[in-house]
Amino acid sequence: MAQALLGRTQQVPILDEKVADVDTRIIRMGEPYKDEALIREAGEIIRAGGLVAFPTETVYGLGGDALNPASSRKIYEAKGRPSDNPLIVHIADMEALAAIVKDVPETAKKLAAAFWPGPLTMILEKSDLVPRETTGGLDTVAVRMPSDAVALAFIRAAGGYVAAPSANRSGRPSPTCASYVAQDLDGRVEMILDGGDATLGLESTIVDLTVEPPAILRPGFITVEMLRQKLGRVEEDGTLFRADSGQAPKAPGMKYRHYAPEGELVIVRGPAEAVTAYIGGKLAEGRKNRKKTGVIATDETVGMYQADVPRSVGKRADAAATAKGLYRILREFDDEGVEWIYSESFDGGGVSQAVMNRLLKAAGHKVIEINEGGTEI
Ligand code: TXA
Ligand code: MG
Numbered sequence: 014m015a016q017a018l019l020g021r022t023q024q025v026p027i028l029d030e031k032v033a034d035v036d037t038r039i040i041r042m043g044e045p046y047k048d049e050a051l052i053r054e055a056g057e058i059i060r061a062g063g064l065v066a067f068p069t070e071t072v073y074g075l076g077g078d079a080l081n082p083a084s085s086r087k088i089y090e091a092k093g094r095p096s097d098n099p100l101i102v103h104i105a106d107m108e109a110l111a112a113i114v115k116d117v118p119e120t121a122k123k124l125a126a127a128f129w130p131g132p133l134t135m136i137l138e139k140s141d142l143v144p145r146e147t148t149g150g151l152d153t154v155a156v157r158m159p160s161d162a163v164a165l166a167f168i169r170a171a172g173g174y175v176a177a178p179s180a181n182r183s184g185r186p187s188p189t190c191a192s193y194v195a196q197d198l199d200g201r202v203e204m205i206l207d208g209g210d211a212t213l214g215l216e217s218t219i220v221d222l223t224v225e226p227p228a229i230l231r232p233g234f235i236t237v238e239m240l241r242q243k244l245g246r247v248e249e250d251g252t253l254f255r256a257d258s259g260q261a262p263k264a265p266g267m268k269y270r271h272y273a274p275e276g277e278l279v280i281v282r283g284p285a286e287a288v289t290a291y292i293g294g295k296l297a298e299g300r301k302n303r304k305k306t307g308v309i310a311t312d313e314t315v316g317m318y319q320a321d322v323p324r325s326v327g328k329r330a331d332a333a334a335t336a337k338g339l340y341r342i343l344r345e346f347d348d349e350g351v352e353w354i355y356s357e358s359f360d361g362g363g364v365s366q367a368v369m370n371r372l373l374k375a376a377g378h379k380v381i382e383i384n385e386g387g388t389e390i
């Protein structure tokens with residue numbers, strides 16, 4: 014453990030500061046008559062090849078014109094993201110889908126009818142309209158129709174096709190509010206549309222419809238059970254939840270270490286009482302070593318921990334609350350300069366799979382399994 018802590022290298026890339034020379038305007042949404050003019054202005058920025066960060070129901074996106082190769086290059090540069098990591102194209106209607114894919118398979122029609130607009134991204138064969146700069150060189154394209162009203166109006170104003178990754182610097186947790194976007198991208202985007210807190214707080218489910226059977230590349234609020242109800246067989250990428258699967262993940266972005274707090278994050282998995290006792294011991298060790306400690310716990314357990322920064326993601330049974338709280342907590346640990354972070358494990362089905370997937374990535378897959386007696390297995 015101590016070895017692992019010492020061996021930790023900083024993963025957040027140093028960005029080219031020359032890029033940070035834009036005067037970023039943060040625009041608060043919420044007054045309908047004003048919003049319309051502002052959204053039109055945001056759309057014009059995109060049409061002119063500029064960048065605008067915007068709210069969606071999942072997390073904030075860093076938007077550019079998906080059909081303009083120069084805009085996609087700008088997105089990679091602003092975010093400090095490797096350009097082989099493809100972007101999601103955000104659309105506002107089904108006509109736009111037909112234009113950017115080779116054909117719209119029955120599977121896509123069924124899923125769109127059931128889950129769009131909403132937190133689901135589909136991978137399909139791209140049409141010639143979509144430049145390879147947007148798809149990271151791939152012949153497939155990721156498409157999503159978000160449900161957030163500001164997002165939909167903005168996409169329409171922008172011409173109908175907005176390429177957007179999450180609006181964080183590469184390696185940081187995805188931003189769930191405009192001030193987190195500003196923390197990461199001030200000076201790198203022309204405008205940030207502030208739509209308040211993202212209602213879900215975790216990125217969309219990604220399903221690959223170019224393979225048979227369809228495969229989930231990233232779990233989210235649209236769960237594997239929901240997709241199976243519509244499509245029958247749906248595969249889960251075995252790399253999504255296990256630290257030891259030994260396979261490379263199928264979504265290019267999933268191979269990068271994401272969502273990482275600056276402190277060392279370790280997940281502890283085992284019987285509930287043994288977990289609280291084990292984490293308690295580690296916190297005491299942290300105090301002895303003068304480390305600033307943080308804990309990710311639930312309403313039921315957070316009071317039991319003597320950490321410098323104890324945080325609850327909500328009631329254990331409420332997976333949606335856990336999803337909404339996770340990224341904010343990870344950022345708070347950074348703001349507080351927390352060095353050692355211990356997290357309880359979230360192993361229910363449904364949405365908690367998505368939470369665990371992100372937590373595992375944030376932890377660089379460091380999981381300590383313990384038994385009833387509190388011994389590491
Ligand atoms: O909820 C969301 O999906 C948010 C909001 C802004 O819409 N966006 C988001 O984008 O999370 P990003 O770029 O952070 O994550 C997109 C993921 C990456 O892991 C990327 O590798 C994968 O989607 N992806 C994109 N295009 C792909 C493709 N053609 N094939 C496989 N994976 C793809
Ligand atoms: Mg992202």
